[in-house]
Amino acid sequence: MSEPLVVDTGLVQFSERLAGSAAFTALFREGMDLVEETATYLDGDGRTDAKTLERSVSLTYATESMRLTTRLMQLASWLLLHRAVKEGEMTLAQANREKTRVKLTAADPGPQDMVVKLPEQLQDLIARSMNLQTRVRRLDTTIHAPATEQVPTGNPLVLQLNRLKEAFERQTG
Numbered sequence: 001m002s003e004p005l006v007v008d009t010g011l012v013q014f015s016e017r018l019a020g021s022a023a024f025t026a027l028f029r030e031g032m033d034l035v036e037e038t039a040t041y042l043d044g045d046g047r048t049d050a051k052t053l054e055r056s057v058s059l060t061y062a063t064e065s066m067r068l069t070t071r072l073m074q075l076a077s078w079l080l081l082h083r084a085v086k087e088g089e090m091t092l093a094q095a096n097r098e099k100t101r102v103k104l105t106a107a108d109p110g111p112q113d114m115v116v117k118l119p120e121q122l123q124d125l126i127a128r129s130m131n132l133q134t135r136v137r138r139l140d141t142t143i144h145a146p147a148t149e150q151v152p153t154g155n156p157l158v159l160q161l162n163r164l165k166e167a168f169e170r171q172t173g
Contacts, residue, residue: 024082027139031079031132035072038125042069049119060114064126067107071129075136077102082143096144104137 042065050061081095081102090098109115109126116123 024086024139027132027135028079028083031072031075031136034125034128034132035076038068038072038129041121041125046119046122049122053117053119057114057117060110061118061122063110064115064118064122067109068122068126068129070107071133074103074107075129075132078104078136078140092143099140099144104133104140 046065050058053061078099081090081098084090085092085095109130115126118126
């Protein structure tokens, strides 16, 4: 049994280089900073803010802070996977298999009419996390898009003519 022939066309897949880019590094730092800022708020000023809320808004605060935390943990997981690719600790194919456990659609915020009643700082963290999630989703789609078929350079008819020739030779041979 022979190995399939792999032709190196010298082309570089954009998706393979994206995780190592400066744009990814900036997104990673922003994501980790947002996780840290959120934890600091929820463990500090957020506790104070929550105590001043009406009972119905207090329930919304608890729900939204849990959704926010879940969303950020999923985003951090995705970012850490792709940092591992950047650092050479795993391949993009391995990251693609592992990312199936990461839910980039997890924990969207509840009804806007309730979210607007939350403390301003929590609203800001929710909005920023949603913005980050949108950008990570877009990047995920780009990085993990199926590889496009490499079109041979030169006359595109040559490939088709060779296939026809092979087919006729098999029938007459």
